[in-house]
Amino acid sequence: MSKGEENKGATTQRNMIQAINNAMDVCMERDDNVCVFGEDVGYYGGVFRATAGLQEKYGKTRSFDTPINECGIIGVAVGMAAYGMRPVAEIQFADYIYPGLDQLVSEAARLRYRSAGEFTSPLTIRTPFGGGIFGGQTHSQSPESIFTHVCGVKTVIPSTPYDAKGLLIAAIEDPDPVVFFEPKRIYNGPFDGHYDTPVLPWSKHPASEVPDGHYAIPLGKAxxxxxxxxxxxxxxxxxxxxxxxxxxxxxxxxxxxxxxxxxxxxxxxxxxxxxxxxxxxxxxxxxxxxxxxxxxxxxxxxxxxxxxxxxxxxxxxxxxxxxxxxxxxxxxxxxxxxxxxxxxxxxxxxxx
Incomplete structure (x- = not known):
């Protein structure tokens, strides 16, 4: 745990998926302007179950499904953010994010500058990235360097359940757009770092102790x-x-x-x-x-x-x-x- 992080109260054993879900739950409970949406995000709870239970708890206006339209998903998030909401949009796989690049790069990243600070773009784009599911060329890309080239967009990648929750809360509460890459190889917990026995992300791994309440890990701190x-x-x-x-x-x-x-x-x-x-x-x-x-x-x-x-x-x-x-x-x-x-x-x- 780094300086500046809060870590108070009870903890629960959580894997990364559960920690991410808990982070959105905490933010949605604290702020009615936080909403979650994307392909299969609402009723089904996402292909990796990261949003499971959120629609049932907060209703269809705050956790909802979208068409298969990444440009539309990010475009809607930009409009919501400019209006004062804090949208958390899921792109089902990082490989699918490219149709929405123009909305993210040309609109979200530049909104604060173009409006001389009158508008901000406090949106978060969550997306699984990297290998680990034998997904091949269309489900395994790691495009993080593309986003680090864009002024005005923050790029975050957790490696543990504890970090995943704290960093995602910080991203949702940040006043600027954040792309939050989730390494699906470790979605269900840490592993020993070896590849002798490939383990798919839905296999069981040991979880980690994650605080139940609100805590944020400052962005920009290694x-x-x-x-x-x-x-x-x-x-x-x-x-x-x-x-x-x-x-x-x-x-x-x-x-x-x-x-x-x-x-x-x-x-x-x-x-x-x-x-x-x-x-x-x-x-x-x-x-x-x-x-x-x-x-x-x-x-x-x-x-x-x-x-x-x-x-x-x-x-x-x-x-x-x-x-x-x-x-x-x-x-x-x-x-x-x-x-x-x-x-x-x-x-x-x-x-x-």
Whole structure:
């Protein structure tokens, strides 16, 4: 738990889906202007059951289904937000978000600036992203870097149920548009970071203790999961668990940082860590070329060049269409991470 977070009252064992559902429930109960909508979101409760029970509790005007029209879903959210509501729109899979890009980029992101502050756009777009269900090219994309390029849109990715609830509450309460990517590989709880035995997201995993009431994790604040002095590991989402597994397996004194928010980015924490360790490995599931790791690498090089003891390493997905049956080979795994860590840990003589 980072500074500035509230954590009071009773807790309940929740997986990420349950934590996300609870976050929306808490916000809807506190603020009548919060409404939830999307494809199959109302009566059915969403394809991953993230909105289950909300329509029954709050009615069809605050939790409702929409047509299969992503442009319309985001467009309606922009109008609601400008009117003073706090819409939480679900895009069923991140792969489907592209038809709504114009509404998000050209309207929501620019509304505050274009209106000289007269209007804001306090909307949240929730969407599952990444692999984990053998969904292939149309259900497994990781397009987060596209949104970090858009001024005026915040990009958030949780890695635990506790973070998912706190970050989503902060996103819903934020005065500006937030794209909230949910790593479906860990929807139903943490895993050990290894891919030897693929586990689908609806399989049972251990849950985590999540406070029942309201708490918010400030956007733009990374979480140092593990302190160390040998190498800085930058990761987010599912890759937090993969990175933790690789570091544990190697027994290396690595500092593992869960970014949590890609934009705004906690560069202060990153910079302090890299200047301490002198080495940096960046891990993400998205394709390598123009992935967010490229921006991280540039920022670290600009801020920490004279402290680096080795070239920055990136461990990412491959620059290929997302494979269907070879999903687990596509994922960055402990073996690839180990090789990257060994490369940055070599001294000038080639010794590790």
């Amino acid at each position: 979480n140092v999961l593990r302190e160390g002095s040998a190498v800085t590991m930058l990761c987010y989402g599912t890759m937090v668990h993969v990175t933790a597994a690789a570091v544990e397996e190697l027994g290396i004194d690595a500092e593992v940082i869960d970014l949590r928010t890609l934009l705004p980015l906690d560069m202060e924490t990153i910079e302090a860590s890299v200047k301490k360790t002198g080495r940096c490995v960046i891990v993400h599931e998205a394709t390598r070329t123009s992935g967010f790791g490229a921006e991280l690498s540039a920022l670290v090089q600009e801020r920490c060049f004279y402290h680096l003891e080795a070239p920055i390493e990136r461990v990412t997905g491959y620059d290929t269409p997302y494979p269907h049956s070879l999903e687990w080979a596509y994922f960055p795994g402990p073996v690839r991470l180990r090789l990257a860590i060994e490369r940055v840990m070599e001294d000038v003589s080639g010794n590790v």
